[in-house]
Amino acid sequence: MEKETTIYDIARLLNLSPATVSRALNDHPAINSNTKQLISNKALEMGYRSNTFASNLRRQQTKTIGVIVPRLDSSFMSTVLSGMEKVANEANYNLIISQSLESSRKEMANAKTMFNSRVDGLLVSLAADTDNLEHFSTFFRKGIPMILFDRVMPQKNCTNIVIDNLKAGYEATAHLLGQGCRRIMHVTGSVKRNVYADRLKGYKMALLEHGLPVEDELIRLTDFTRQDGLDVADEIARMPSPPDGLFVASDLCAASCMGGLRKNGFSIPKDIAVVGFNDDPIAQLVEPNLTTIHYPGQEMGEIAAQSLINHLNGLLRISTTNTILLNYELIVRESSRRV
Amino acid sequence: MEKETTIYDIARLLNLSPATVSRALNDHPAINSNTKQLISNKALEMGYRSNTFASNLRRQQTKTIGVIVPRLDSSFMSTVLSGMEKVANEANYNLIISQSLESSRKEMANAKTMFNSRVDGLLVSLAADTDNLEHFSTFFRKGIPMILFDRVMPQKNCTNIVIDNLKAGYEATAHLLGQGCRRIMHVTGSVKRNVYADRLKGYKMALLEHGLPVEDELIRLTDFTRQDGLDVADEIARMPSPPDGLFVASDLCAASCMGGLRKNGFSIPKDIAVVGFNDDPIAQLVEPNLTTIHYPGQEMGEIAAQSLINHLNGLLRISTTNTILLNYELIVRESSRRV
DNA sequence: TTTTTGACTTCAACCGATTGCATAGAAATG
DNA sequence: CATTTCTATGCAATCGGTTGAAGTCAAAAA
The missing domain is CATH 3.40.50.2300 (Response regulator)
Known part of the structure; x- marks a missing residue:
């Protein structure tokens, strides 16, 4: 295990002071460019690497x-x-x-x-x-x-x-409405979080704007797990008048929900159209490919x-x-x- | 912006030396437990936090x-x-x-x-x-x-x-054979990498052991992109005698390939059985759910x-x-x- | 020739924690 | 009471780079 080269080693070999070496290595304007060249060559030659800890300690930054x-x-x-x-x-x-x-x-x-x-x-x-x-x-x-x-x-x-989650939620919902959906369910996460709260607001706004009621029964709070998706699908299957549109604020959950719906005999998008959120790779891998909001x-x-x-x-x-x-x-x- | 408390500050206030403070804070056995208590209380009270840089510099570790x-x-x-x-x-x-x-x-x-x-x-x-x-x-x-x-x-x-990729590749292939497959294609990645080279070896070993030939035509080197998966599916569709089993060394690629196959009219697993690798979340989200090697x-x-x-x-x-x-x-x- | 100026360099004091060695004081031993 | 043994603490050097202030030296100005 070799020991480290320090600016002191470089200074000694070149008959300069550590201060000069330090300044040269930091490209300080007060140092002659020939000296700088000399020093940086030597540093390279000796495999010098700056000790971040010494530097940080002195500079008070990390x-x-x-x-x-x-x-x-x-x-x-x-x-x-x-x-x-x-x-x-x-x-x-x-x-x-x-x-x-x-x-x-x-x-x-x-x-x-x-x-x-x-x-x-x-x-x-x-x-x-x-x-x-x-x-x-x-x-x-x-x-x-x-x-x-x-x-x-x-x-x-x-x-x-x-991103403007409200607007995105609005657009996602409006898109479903544009596809002829009239009863749209929304699956969301913890509404403590802006992202979910805003998407929910957007969803509601779109409904109201189209003169549709906001029904609590159609809003589900989940953790977006795979199981949550399946549960929602089962619930939908049990509903007397199931939704014809589904906006899930997470692609992963949307995907598992689609799977569950299909198992329950729903055809997508014919019986129920689905929109996710995030544009995870999964969106293009599930059948049918998932409509979603691309998130940069x-x-x-x-x-x-x-x-x-x-x-x-x-x-x-x-x-x-x-x-x-x-x-x-x-x-x-x-x-x-x-x- | 307040200034940091150091062990010197603590030492001064308690009429002790910085050395003692340092040792106390590091639970050094030579320090009296009452002193330790005293010091750690004071440290807490003053909101002391150790300066990692000073410590690392001295200790020569990061x-x-x-x-x-x-x-x-x-x-x-x-x-x-x-x-x-x-x-x-x-x-x-x-x-x-x-x-x-x-x-x-x-x-x-x-x-x-x-x-x-x-x-x-x-x-x-x-x-x-x-x-x-x-x-x-x-x-x-x-x-x-x-x-x-x-x-x-x-x-x-x-x-x-x-993991034992060779054995895993063997098992994946053997499983397909066990399901009645007789013509198994393998989609792999850069064989410079052990993971793919070994899975490929396992695949070959399983075939040989079951008295089946290893055909170059049935081995595809890819980058496992979504497009690669689709391309493989199209290729399969064009083959005069397409494989009845498919072992892809990546779930993501396997999933996209399944999608491509279905578009080409293949039924999975009836026409072609598919095994992936990794047990990515995607495996449980695609239809049909993907058989795979769970990777810890x-x-x-x-x-x-x-x-x-x-x-x-x-x-x-x-x-x-x-x-x-x-x-x-x-x-x-x-x-x-x-x- | 003397003074001034400017371009480089060096000096030396940090930054804050750690640690080998020394030591004070108390307790134990002879 | 003197000496040894501990226990607990302090001293001071060290880690390596940074930086304000001071110094050097030669060229330019007076």
Whole structure:
């Protein structure tokens, strides 16, 4: 196990001071360019690598961004993370990623860990049952910037990155109405979360606008598990007047529900037209292909990370831009095409 | 923005030396338990948090594990990462995650970044076109432990964590044979990768054992994209004597291929029985449900991380255990059930 | 020739925690 | 009472890079 080269080693060999070496390596303007060349050559030759810890200790920054997400093992989230990783990597930041597993308590623990590892900033998508941001107050007090994405909550000095879920919910529902559906069921998640609450609002708005009643019986709160999808299908099969349209705020659940419906003898989209949400790969793999809202995961990740980094570099004050809205797209496939 | 409390602050307030405070906070046996109590109370009261950088600088360790995976946005990989995150988190390690996007070149760049951020150890699943471990030699030279998982390559002093892909490939094929299939096609990925090469071997072995010929025409090398699946389906449809069994080494691709086959008028499993690999959520969402090999992702992640951490703590020398084999399970569902 | 200026470099004090070695004081032993 | 043995704590160096202030030296200006 060889020992590390330090700027002291380089300095000694070149008869210079460590200070000069440090400045040269950081491309400080006060250093002669010949000296810089000399030093960086030597550094390369000796396999020098900067000690981040010494540097961070002195500079009082960590070059680390904390990410807290509900789950890692979802197609959407891994796309988002993929985008964040790309941007962070390019900007020389590290990502510390942790999952709350949809539990507010775990989210608090994660926040604490992040705080202790002194992240420069935070990117968070909230757990299902989080109903306040109290556990992030330590960050606010210390002036550590935080950006919420997807599962957000209004908060002073804290940018939200989202799509217009209300409008998307509205469009999804309106599309079903446009296909001739007149009795549309909506399967949603925890309405504590903006994403589901807004989609629900959009759903209601579309109904009202078309002069249709909003029936509680047609709104189901679930956890979007596979089983939930099957249960909903069974329920539908038992209903005296089953819906002719189904808007599920998650592709995975929509897919399992379609399976259940088919087992119960429903034909899709003839008997019941289905729309999902997210445009997970699954949407194009199930039969019939699932109509859904395309959600720009990669882009959301990139923008979240980039905004935070810009803020950290003083290029953009987060507090001024308070909400970034990304575009979504309704993608119509066979599961809802009737005309 | 308040300033941080340090052990010096605590020491001053309690009329003790920083050394004592440091030892107390680390539960050093030489410190009187009353003193410890006193100090930890004060630390809590003052909102003290240890400065990892100072500590790491002094201790010469980073408490960081580097993870390089082909892609983040796959269901299997996010399950693996989820397991790693859990274990690392509990052991107070941080994860730096990066993706090679299946490119050997990007993998090299990632390795370099990891090296520069001085990870204590490395968890790697190789890119599709990586054919040697030269780019990790810097780690080997420095004695930084590395564990390969899933996409592995034999290497001295480097534990591999895998399932027995050969046996799994054999079983998948044997299962199809058991269902009466006599002409089985195999769709695989880059045979540079052990996982695909071994499954292919298992496939061949099963055929030979049942006295069936191995026909090149029935072996397809793909990238497992959705389009690849559709292409294979079209090809099958054009074949004069199409296969009656299909073993695809990826669920996603198997699913899209099933869709393509159905469009081409094939009935599954009657005309052609299908087996996938991985037990992605998709397997239970497509119609008919996909027979597949259940791959213990979460467990693989946990074991990989735990082994590395054990090694780092000196609890277990990696070099002694060279391969860890995890159990897989053939899960029979409708896509292949004929009897 | 003397002074000023500017371009580089160096000095030395940090950043905060850790740890081998020394030591004070108390308790035990002779 | 003197000496040894512990226990608990302190001293001071160390990890490696950064940075404000001070110094050097040669060229330019007075």
